[in-house]
Every structure is written in C-alpha cells, then in structure tokens.
Amino acid sequence: MAELDFWLWLSLKENLGHNKITHLLEIFESPEQIFKAAKKKLAEAAGLSSDEVHILSDKDLTSCARVKEQCRKLGIRILTYDSPFYPDKLRHIPDPPYVLYVLSRKRINLNDRPCIAMVGNRLMTEYGRCAAMDIAKGLAAAGVVVVSGMARGIDGASHSGALSAGGITVAVLGCGLNIAYPPEHSEMMEAISINGMVLSEYPPGTPPLPQNFPARNRIISGISDGVVVVEAPEKSGALITANYALQQGRDVFAVPGDITRGHSRGTNSLIRQGAVLVASAIDVLSEYEDVYINTLKQCINNSEEEYKEEKEPDSAAFAPLTDARYDGLSETAKNILTRLSLDPVHFDNLLNATSLSADELSSELTMLEIGGFVKTLPGKNFILNV
Numbered sequence: 001m002a003e004l005d006f007w008l009w010l011s012l013k014e015n016l017g018h019n020k021i022t023h024l025l026e027i028f029e030s031p032e033q034i035f036k037a038a039k040k041k042l043a044e045a046a047g048l049s050s051d052e053v054h055i056l057s058d059k060d061l062t063s064c065a066r067v068k069e070q071c072r073k074l075g076i077r078i079l080t081y082d083s084p085f086y087p088d089k090l091r092h093i094p095d096p097p098y099v100l101y102v103l104s105r106k107r108i109n110l111n112d113r114p115c116i117a118m119v120g121n122r123l124m125t126e127y128g129r130c131a132a133m134d135i136a137k138g139l140a141a142a143g144v145v146v147v148s149g150m151a152r153g154i155d156g157a158s159h160s161g162a163l164s165a166g167g168i169t170v171a172v173l174g175c176g177l178n179i180a181y182p183p184e185h186s187e188m189m190e191a192i193s194i195n196g197m198v199l200s201e202y203p204p205g206t207p208p209l210p211q212n213f214p215a216r217n218r219i220i221s222g223i224s225d226g227v228v229v230v231e232a233p234e235k236s237g238a239l240i241t242a243n244y245a246l247q248q249g250r251d252v253f254a255v256p257g258d259i260t261r262g263h264s265r266g267t268n269s270l271i272r273q274g275a276v277l278v279a280s281a282i283d284v285l286s287e288y289e290d291v292y293i294n295t296l297k298q299c300i301n302n303s304e305e306e307y308k309e310e311k312e313p314d315s316a317a318f319a320p321l322t323d324a325r326y327d328g329l330s331e332t333a334k335n336i337l338t339r340l341s342l343d344p345v346h347f348d349n350l351l352n353a354t355s356l357s358a359d360e361l362s363s364e365l366t367m368l369e370i371g372g373f374v375k376t377l378p379g380k381n382f383i384l385n386v
Helices: 003-011 018-028 031-036 039-044 050-057 062-074 126-141 154-164 183-195 212-222 237-247 262-272 281-288 293-308 331-337 347-353 358-370
Strands: 077-080 099-103 115-119 145-148 169-172 197-200 226-229 251-254 374-377 381-384
Touching: 003 018, 003 031, 003 062, 003 077, 003 099, 018 031, 039 050, 062 077, 115 126, 115 154, 115 212, 115 237, 126 145, 126 154, 126 281, 145 154, 154 169, 154 183, 169 183, 169 212, 183 197, 212 237, 226 237, 226 262, 226 281, 237 251, 237 262, 251 262, 251 281, 331 358, 347 358, 347 381, 358 374
Parallel strands: 115 145, 115 226, 145 169, 169 197, 226 251
Antiparallel strands: 077 099, 099 197, 374 381
C-alpha cells in the first residue's frame, strides 16, 4: 500500500484528536507503523484508552478508498504531512492537520512565498470592506499570498482584493471542498481555485459544522507569516485566529477602527496590546523586507511610489468592462458602470457625468443592482459590485 493510504486511514479515525495522533507518531514514527502495530502494542502505548485502542485496531481501508475516489472525481489533491508541498510553517504548529485536501488548477508551493492572513468580522462596515480590499490588493501585487477563510464580510473582501490584483489567494474552509460555504461565494471559490488554492483538513462531504471553524482558524494563521485583523468586535472568530497566531509565534497586525463602533473594539484592543498598526499594505510588507528581500524589496519601492502618486477618488482609473458578464448590458448601463469604482460615487455626480434624467438614472441603477453589478450605499452613493 502507498504511504497515502496510511495517512488517510489515520486521519479518518473519528475521536482521535490531532494531539493524540502527534503522540502516536512520536511513539511509532510513521502512520504505517501505527497501522501495522498489533493490538497489544497499541495498548502499551502511553495515554491510549481502551476505546482508542479499539479504533486503531480496525484496519479497514474502505473509507480511504472512498475518499480517494471522491477526490479523483472532484479534482482534489491530497497533501500529507510528509509531502514536499505541505506548508512547512504549518508543519511546526502544535496541532497540525496531517492531511490537507487541495483544490487548485495550479501546483502552488506555499513554501516559496510570503503568506499573510487577513481576517475580520462577517458583518463588515463599508470602511472595513474598503480597507480589506485595498490592503489585500497591495499585498497580492507585491507577490504575497493572501490567506483567509472565504467567510462573509472581511474574508470575502480580502480574497476579492487579492484576485483583483491578479495575485494568489488561499481560502481555508471548515467543510469539504465539494461544498461552497457560504453558498453565495461559489463563484469566488471557483475563481480562487483557478488563481490560487482552496484547502481544507476535512474530506469531501463534510458539512460546515460550527465546531469546524475555530479549528480551521489555526490553519489560516499556521500557514501564514502574520495575521492582519481588519475589523472585529471583542468576541469574534477573527480574534480566535489572532490568538492562534500569537501561540504559533506569528506576527499580529490590526487596522485601527472607529472608536464609537463595536466592530472596531477587538482590533483597537489588539493595537493597545502591541499589535502592529496597519494603514496600508506597505506597513505589512516593510516588516518582511529583510526576510523575503528578493521577493519584496522592489515591490515595496514600487508600492511607495504608487501611494505617493495616489489620485483623488474622482480622478481614479475605472475598471474596464472586459468581463464576459457585461456583454449583455446596454450601452447606457455600461456608460454608468464606467463612472463607478470601489470608491463611493454620489447619485448627483453620476447624474452630472451622464446625459440621463434623474428618473432614467434611478431606473438604470435599480436594474444594475438587481443584476448584481452595483451596490447602493447610504446617502445615495453607489459602488461597483466586484
């Protein structure tokens, strides 16, 4: 049998935690030796209960064969702990996943690249969304892999920012890779699998159970050099990830927020406790200039020049409408979209920039919002829905 079978057999054993598997590997050295160990020898292993000995005495590989076949059909690669493509930083956390399931069109080696996690609240503010997208875009443009959890809110905005820069982003899921969660991020998941990597420690078919998400947070921080918390209340999954980062010896960054909003209390608290304050991607990149000198030094210089020459929102370059989803739109609708960007534009400014009446513009914007092309913000402001 291949080594993969032994790793799968061990990882699929229910009621055996990561710490228990680590303990077994310290005693038996490899999953193959654990598989081949007699019941008596397993019983002699310190710390194993009779139930655990019974679980490990079952050598049936049917479930392993089923998972391998599912992965083959779905195009999912299986990375084991001893694979050269297994993230090396993750290998050294206290409770590493011994098997990772990977969905990616490219064979990306995370050991060759700086990785930064970006996390935050699911109920993000517009400020948080803009901050996440801007920082993620800057990091990705500099060659950094942006890691997040593909959740609603800040996670999704971070992935979108990285994708908009043509960079690599990694989504760590708390379910099987044949399940898009949340469902509205199915297209994002597809885009990430093409341009980056979607991974999980859970085999195909595993539902998004609540207990899976705190556990997956240790992977988000574990494969990263540092974690940027963009927006988080005092109790949130983002702060769980930040705590994992501290336990794992990772850097913790935080974007300052509005002191009057609960969304910002967690991030502002992290800054008070010593997290590095982040106002742009450059603040993160500069921390790793010496570590990844060949990758980042020139990118940092280029980014600094771009920030120096940054234009006001009104004169910012608008995204060309080259995506196939714009093909069926009228010229009037396209004309409106070319006036929009990720910065809010007021209805009156759109009215002045087009030859439409107020009623015509309002009607067009309503249809564009229904079609998913535009988002309406408070105060009659509009942005592109990317």
